[in-house]
Amino acid sequence: MxxxxxxxxxxxxxxxxxxxxxxxxxxxxxxxxxxxxxxxxxxxxxxxxxxxxxxxxxxxxxxxxxxxxxxxxxxxLLYPITAPHGIIYGRDPIYNFAFTNQVATTGFWQPGSIGGLADTYSLYPLGNVFQAYLIRTAGLDGEVAFLWLEPMIRMLAVPATVYAIGQRVFGRRIAALGLFVYMGTASILFNTIVQQGMGIIFVSLAFLALLLLAHSPPGAARFRTEILFALLALGVVMTHHLSSYIFAAWLLGLAAMVGVRRSWRSSFPPRFGVLAAYFLGVLGLYIVTVSYRVFIVHEQSLQLILDRLIAPESLPTSTTPRLGRTFSTLEIAWLGGSVLALPALGWFSVRSYRHVPRFSFVVANGWIAALLAIGTLPLLATGFDFVPLRVGEYTNLFLGPLAAATFLRWSRGDAGPLSRFALSRIEPMVDRVSRKAPAVVVVLAVAIFIGGNLAPAGMR
Structure with missing residues (x-):
């Protein structure tokens, strides 16, 4: 002390x-x-x-x-602050603005009302319609308002939710450090004004609702939280396609894990199966009634990914690398190290808490997050390299606090699972490292933060 x-x-x-x-x-x-x-x-x-x-x-x-x-x-707020000449830049933000501006101008939403590649955005209206309503009713300049609205909404919602998830599980110290880790997320769209930026708000709040349900007593409070989850799940579906798919896969993964480890069932939210089935049903209904033509495109993309993984000779050839054309070798290695470090750090905490019953739900989410972060890495070789550099916004909701818990243990000289490798002949060296552990861990945390922030498009 x-x-x-x-x-x-x-x-x-x-x-x-x-x-x-x-x-x-x-x-x-x-x-x-x-x-x-x-x-x-x-x-x-x-x-x-x-x-x-x-x-x-x-x-x-x-x-x-x-x-x-x-x-x-x-x-x-880095995106609007550093925007050149105060204008919206980047392909996805421009398409996103085109849809919002169309709704603000006409006063109503019509699926498929935007031509070209921006048409996909019109099928997921929730965040855009909300911003268009503010722009229209307040009489704001559309481009200037859109540049600031989503970053400010995210600023108010995302950090508070990430902090609340960490505090709910580990307490305030790990929650603060976990938020720092999350702010170093290696996502190319992190803090960029795209639909994923709004989708992650609903996903994170839905996870927080599940955590509340896992520890809430029976009664009116639990019922209200279940209603809240139902509304948030609907918000996920109507805001962003990738957020919907990832959340659906996540819930299926949790259901599979609790099916295998029945001892975890008591720590999961009551009626978890009903809540998961509800989300999958809402997602399926929305796909059938609104976004089917985009879902077909996504299905074809998945088939292409599988074909390229099974038959690498079918991979496209290019003289210019798709990933990292503006990065030095050091920056690429640094970014890659940050991407790999968080699942590894989270794994150490998962091992430490896996036998503690009250952490079972968090441990299960940590496994899903680590598997998703590692499992998408092969897509780097398929031409879909943007996927592993976007999922961090979802996985780090749990890997952030778990990595922060590992940092705190290491800063106290507790190597956890690594201690078994400390053979007697190297114990003096281990003792010397343990005395310097706080400084080493701080440097490691800062290095991961910097490496992760190499990815966002707004930083380039």
Whole structure:
């Protein structure tokens, strides 16, 4: 346990580093706004990591929430802040805006009302119709308002939900550190104004509802939470196709795991099978009635993926690599390491808590998250490399807190499953490493955060 004076010094140090980080981010942003070419990406990400230093106080105390607000706001608003000339940029955000602007202009939603590739967006209206309603009723400039609306909605919803998931399971210290890990998610669409940005809000809230159900006593409160889950599940289906498919696969995976491990059943939400069947039924009904033509395209894409995995000789050839054409070798390795590190760190916590009954539901979700994160990696070789670099927004809802729990144990010198490899002849070396564990773990957490933030399109 650290003494009070030491804790105060560390708190002031993190605040000072955060201030330096904000000054650096402002300087880099001004350079980018001035049209300066060649500003190192890693320099900006280093300043971003410094601005998030108050999160690292979770290693020695419960972080004070006011200290976490500024870096959280800055990260979730990076897209509109750094947008060149204040305009919407990127293919998917432009298509997303085209649909929203059409609804705001006409005043109603019609599936398939947008021509070209943007037509898909019109089949998942919930987030767009909400933003169009705000733009239309308030008389706002459509392009300017759309640039800020979704980032602000995400800023208010996503961090609070991620924190609540971690706090519900592990407490406030791990929740804060888990949010820091989540903010380093290696997703190409992280904090970009696309439908996935709204879809993850409903997915995360649905997971939180399941966690509440897993520990809620019978009565009116449980019934209200089940109604809330039903509404959130409907929101997932009507907001984003990939979010719907991933959530459906996740629920099926949980159902399979509780079927194999019947001892986990008591820790799962009551009537979990009914809730999962409800979501699958709503998704199937929506596909049949609204989004069938897009579902057929997705089905064909899945068939193409399977064909390429089974017969690698059918893979397309290209002289230019699809992945990482703007990245150095170091950045590619760093990004890949961050993607692989979180499932590994989560696995250590899964092993530690797998025999604790009250953690069974979280352990099951950790297994599903790790399998999804690792299982999509082969798609990097099939031309669908964007999939593994998008699923982190979903998997890190649980891998983030689990990785944070591993970080905290390691910072105390507890190597967990790694301790079995500490043979007697290397015990002195292990002891020396254990004394330096807090500093090593902090550096590792920051490195994963920077590596993950190489992926978002808004950082390029």
């Amino acid at each position: 650290l003494e009070r004076g030491r804790i105060a010094f560390l708190d002031l140090t993190t605040l000072g580093l955060s201030f330096v980080g904000f000054l650096g981010m402002i300087a880099v942003a001004l350079q980018l706004k001035s049209g300066v070419i060649g500003v190192p990406r890693l320099l900006f990400l280093t300043f971003l990591a410094l601005s998030c230093a108050p999160f690292l106080s979770a290693f020695w105390r419960i972080p004070k929430p006011p200290y976490l607000i500024a870096p959280t706001v800055a990260l979730f």
